[in-house]
Amino acid sequence: xxxxxxxxxxxxxxxxxxxxxxxxxxxxxxxxxxxxxxxxxxxxxxxxxxxxxxxxxxxxxxxxxxxxxxxxxxxxxxxxxxxxxxxxxxxxxxxxxxxxxxxxxxxxxxxxxxxxxxxxxxxxxxxxxxxxxxxxxxxxxxxxxxxxxxxxxxxxxxxxxxxxxxxxxxxxxxxxxxxxxxxxxxxxxxxxxxxxxxxxxxxxxxxxxxxxxxxxxxxxxxxxxxxxxxxxxxxx
Ligand code: ADE
Ligand code: ZN
Ligand code: ZN
Numbered sequence: 697x698x699x700x701x702x703x704x705x706x707x708x709x710x711x712x713x714x715x716x717x718x719x720x721x722x723x724x725x726x727x728x729x730x731x732x733x734x735x736x737x738x739x740x741x742x743x744x745x746x747x748x749x750x751x752x753x754x755x756x757x758x759x760x761x762x763x764x765x766x767x768x769x770x771x772x773x774x775x776x777x778x779x780x781x782x783x784x785x786x787x788x789x790x791x792x793x794x795x796x797x798x799x800x801x802x803x804x805x806x807x808x809x810x811x812x813x814x815x816x817x818x819x820x821x822x823x824x825x826x827x828x829x830x831x832x833x834x835x836x837x838x839x840x841x842x843x844x845x846x847x848x849x850x851x852x853x854x855x856x857x858x859x860x861x862x863x864x865x866x867x868x869x870x871x872x873x874x875x876x877x878x879x880x881x882x883x884x885x886x887x888x889x890x891x892x893x894x895x896x897x898x899x900x901x902x903x904x905x906x907x908x909x910x911x912x913x914x915x916x917x918x919x920x921x922x923x924x925x926x927x928x929x930x931x932x
Contacts, residue, residue: 697811698843699735701916704860705807706730707771711861712868713927720931724796730803730923731853737804746879752777753808754803755880756818759888763815772900774814778805778876785930806926809876810919812890812911813841815883823890827848829899840904845912848905860917871918872925879922886911 697705710730714720725733737753740746749773755773757766761776774782781802785795802836816822823837832846849856863871890908894900 697916698846699738700843700846700853700856701755701805701811702734702738703731704806704846704856704916705810705855705919706732706734706803707857707921709803709859709923710926712733712783712921712924714932717924717927718834721799721927724792724799730925731857733800734803734807736800744908749777749801754814754822755817755916756816756822759817759884759891763877763884771836773896774805774809775876775880781805782926783932801921802926806876806923806925809925810883810915810922811821811841811882812887812915813838813880815880816887818892822887826894826896828894828897831901832899835902836892836926839911843892845905845908854917858919863921868921871921876926886915903921 706729720909721730737749741750745837751769751771753773755763755769755775757763768776781798784790784798787795813823821838822827823841824839826836826837828835829842830840831848846856850857893907
């Protein structure tokens with residue numbers, strides 16, 4: 697996701713933390729909000745020192761198969777990255793600085809896991825090579841899902857998060873079921889349907905937003921509620 701998508705994810709998660717997780721996060725993040733730190737992993741991309749982390753934001757594997765049955769990248773992917781983050785955060789022998797770094801990474805990556813184009817296929821780099829028009833301006837299918845569609849609502853991240861926070865306890869529990877391996881395959885299956893429904897160079901706009909707004913909102917909501925679950929489990 698772009699900035700707004702990550703902030704929405706963080707802001708939703710913030711509302712569903714256990715008291716233990718709240719305390720631990722408040723300490724590690726020096727009182728900053730989850731929304732605020734959720735974009736850190738993108739901000740460090742400009743610094744070459746962090747180039748090894750660029751492959752951590754996504755995973756590509758053939759459409760129609762499960763992550764567990766796919767060939768893994770030697771550079772790592774969003775799944776191996778999430779596991780590594782969890783290990784470091786739990787390891788009391790690691791420095792506070794390391795644990796904070798991996799915590800910020802983790803919060804960002806749970807968001808990206810729910811952007812369908814980040815659980816995608818290698819041929820077109822998760823839609824980055826599929827050029828399309830968005831209300832007459834050139835963009836690509838990846839960007840449409842990272843940000844163009846979100847921006848078109850003209851809502852702030854807090855407004856979007858408030859909208860998506862309206863869930864019953866039962867709905868929330870259902871969404872928080874499963875593992876990151878279930879969640880990545882779910883994103884990947886959504887991704888496959890998105891490829892089926894767009895042609896290179898196509899002019900997208902209102903009709904596209906209307907068609908996919910439920911999926912977009914659902915993925916942002918899942919990302920936020922599941923981030924809370926991951927953090928509550930980690931700091932239980
Ligand atoms: N680069 C290659 N594949 C990618 C993907 N799925 N998402 C973002 N960047 C990528
Ligand atoms: Zn992206
Ligand atoms: Zn990212």
